[in-house]
Amino acid sequence: LAPPEVLTYGPRSQRQEQWIQRTVSQSGTQLAQIRDRILAMTQFQRHHRVLDLLANHGLMLWELVRQVPEGASMAE
Structure with missing residues (x-):
């Protein structure tokens, strides 16, 4: 399969x-x-606050957002 076309x-x-x-x-x-x-x-846990340092790619951040919906997920 060819990669999807990206229009920008x-x-x-x-x-x-x-x-x-x-x-x-x-x-x-x-x-x-x-x-x-x-x-x-x-x-x-759902209420934890998490800081993702060196989050230039977002790999961890979006899963953290899902895991701590009542807390906070921050990236720097």
């Missing part, structure tokens, strides 16, 4: 390109498995 009118972003490549490749699945193992060890 702004300047190219290297981070965005890396995210797209990771999403359409198997590395996204592998990173998700690693993320899930890390977060399983932390045992966050």
Whole structure:
């Protein structure tokens, strides 16, 4: 399968390109498995507040938002 066509009118972003490549490749699945193992060890509860340092890719952040809906998830 060919990767989906990405239409954009702004300047190219290297981070965005890396995210797209990771999403359409198997590395996204592998990173998700690693993320899930890390977060399983932390045992966050719904009301916890979590700070994700160096969150330039968002891999952890969106799962944290899902896991702590009554708390807070922040990224820097």
